[in-house]
Amino acid sequence: MARISHIAIAVSDPEAARDFYVNGLGLEVVGELDSPTALGYYLSDGHVNLALLKFKSDEPAMTEGAPRHAGIHHFGVKVENMEEARAQIEAAGAVHRPYEGVEEMEKRGNVEIKFYGPDGVTVDLSEDGWAGTISM
Numbered sequence: 664m665a666r667i668s669h670i671a672i673a674v675s676d677p678e679a680a681r682d683f684y685v686n687g688l689g690l691e692v693v694g695e696l697d698s699p700t701a702l703g704y705y706l707s708d709g710h711v712n713l714a715l716l717k718f719k720s721d722e723p724a725m726t727e728g729a730p731r732h733a734g735i736h737h738f739g740v741k742v743e744n745m746e747e748a749r750a751q752i753e754a755a756g757a758v759h760r761p762y763e764g765v766e767e768m769e770k771r772g773n774v775e776i777k778f779y780g781p782d783g784v785t786v787d788l789s790e791d792g793w794a795g796t797i798s799m
Contacts, residue, residue, distance in 0.1 A: 671714040673724060673733050677703045679713045680781045682767055687755030687780070688740055708740075735784035739775065741792040748788050752778055762786060 674680040681704045684690045691711060691726050694705035700723035703716040717732075720725035742748035752760070757778035775789040 667687070669689075669712045669714065670738050671716055671737065672735050672782070674703070674715050674717055675733055675780050676781070677715050677717045680704075681706065683755050683757075683781050684713065684715070687752040687757055689751070691758050692714075692795055723793065729747050733782040734784050737777070737787060739787035739789060742790055745776065746786060749776060752780075752788065755793075756780075757786065 672680070681753045684706055685692060688708070690706040690708050692704055692725050693712070696703045696705065696714075696716070699719070701716040701718050703714060706713040721730040724730040727771075740748075749768065759777050760777040775787040778786050778788070782788050792797065
C-alpha cells in the first residue's frame with residue numbers, strides 16, 4: 664500500500680516558510696535546494712518530507728493547469744496535545760481559520776482545528792488524526 668511521504672508547497676519566501684514550519688510545528692530541516700528551477704528547503708517530521716519551493720519561472724510551477732507560485736490546498740498534522748500545539752503554531756504566526764461546516768466534520772469524528780500559515784496555506788491540527796494515518 665502506498666503512503667504519502669512528500670508534500671510540496673510553493674512559497675514566496677523560503678526562509679520565512681522554513682522558520683514557520685520549524686518553529687510552529689517542530690519540523691527538522693533535512694536539506695536545502697538551489698536548483699535551476701527552485702530555491703527552498705526540505706523539512707521532515709521523521710515520516711513525511713515537506714518541500715518548500717520558490718519557483719524561478721512559470722514552467723516548473725505548473726500545476727492544476729496553471730502556474731502556481733504559492734500554496735497547496737491544505738495538509739494535516741497529528742498532535743499529542745492540542746492546547747500545546749495550538750499555542751506553538753499561533754506563536755509562530757499562524758491564524759486560526761474557523762469556517763462554516765466545521766461542526767459537521769466534528770459529528771463525523773473528524774475533529775481538527777484549521778490555521779492559516781505562510782502564503783495562506785491551511786494547516787489542520789488534530790489529536791485524533793485522519794483515516795489511514797500512523798498512530799503516535
